[in-house]
Amino acid sequence: xxxxxxxxxxxxxxxxxxxxxxxxxxxxxxxxxxxxxxxxxxxxxxxxxxxxxxxxxxxxxxxxxxxxxxxxxxxxxxxxxxxxxxxxxxxxxxxxxxxxxxx
Amino acid sequence: xxxxxxxxxxxxxxxxxxxxxxxxxxxxxxxxxxxxxxxxxxxxxxxxxxxxxxxxxxxxxxxxxxxxxxxxxxxxxxxxxxxxxxxxxxxxxxxxxxxxxxxxxxxxxxxxxxxxxxxxxxxxxxxxxxxx
Numbered sequence: 001x002x003x004x005x006x007x008x009x010x011x012x013x014x015x016x017x018x019x020x021x022x023x024x025x026x027x028x029x030x031x032x033x034x035x036x037x038x039x040x041x042x043x044x045x046x047x048x049x050x051x052x053x054x055x056x057x058x059x060x061x062x063x064x065x066x067x068x069x070x071x072x073x074x075x076x077x078x079x080x081x082x083x084x085x086x087x088x089x090x091x092x093x094x095x096x097x098x099x100x101x102x103x
Numbered sequence: 104x105x106x107x108x109x110x111x112x113x114x115x116x117x118x119x120x121x122x123x124x125x126x127x128x129x130x131x132x133x134x135x136x137x138x139x140x141x142x143x144x145x146x147x148x149x150x151x152x153x154x155x156x157x158x159x160x161x162x163x164x165x166x167x168x169x170x171x172x173x174x175x176x177x178x179x180x181x182x183x184x185x186x187x188x189x190x191x192x193x194x195x196x197x198x199x200x201x202x203x204x205x206x207x208x209x210x211x212x213x214x215x216x217x218x219x220x221x222x223x224x225x226x227x228x229x230x231x232x233x234x235x
Contacts, residue, residue: 056137061196089221
């Protein structure tokens with residue numbers, strides 16, 4: 001259970017870092033850059049705790065979900081859009097993570 | 104006429120070789136970081152300094168990847184360079200197998216779908232991609 005919480009934290013930190021980094025490039029607030037760096041750094045121990053119980057491949061394959069979450073949140077936060085090809089890619093990533101975790 | 108054509112060809116080969124080197128370097132750094140995370144996860148909590156050292160090296164590797172990315176950004180379109188880095192996903196499975204983790208058919212299929220999905224995402228919108 002703790003490992004899944006660590007994995008969730010790892011994903012949240014990575015997505016948060018990506019969004020802060022993007023926001024920094026748009027708004028040039030130095031605080032956003034520091035937040036991005038802090039979140040990137042926080043993702044490392046979270047990843048380690050997740051890997052301890054879940055295994056390296058499961059954690060890193062699940063980390064691909066950040067490719068889904070970051071663009072979806074970017075639509076809401078930055079008014080970004082994505083095309084059909086990207087939507088198909090996001091669907092395949094989710095399907096891949098589900099298939100990966102099938103018994 | 105033949106001399107410039109030969110030079111163009113040479114330049115193209117150099118650019119391709121450099122791209123392959125960048126992608127190989129980036130994926131290797133990513134895999135090495137994953138290996139260190141795996142090693143750190145096997146350490147007991149009674150060895151905090153070793154743990155901190157390994158995690159510190161992971162952070163340094165992340166910084167090195169950031170620099171490699173900077174160079175790739177300067178020289179190549181992301182639509183070309185970034186999808187190749189999705190190679191990380193099947194390779195991390197090979198690393199897991201190396202560490203004795205069970206790799207099932209579902210795992211291989213899932214990793215393949217993720218890899219194709221990442222490539223499609225990046226081809227669809229190459230300028231706005233998160234670095235995993």
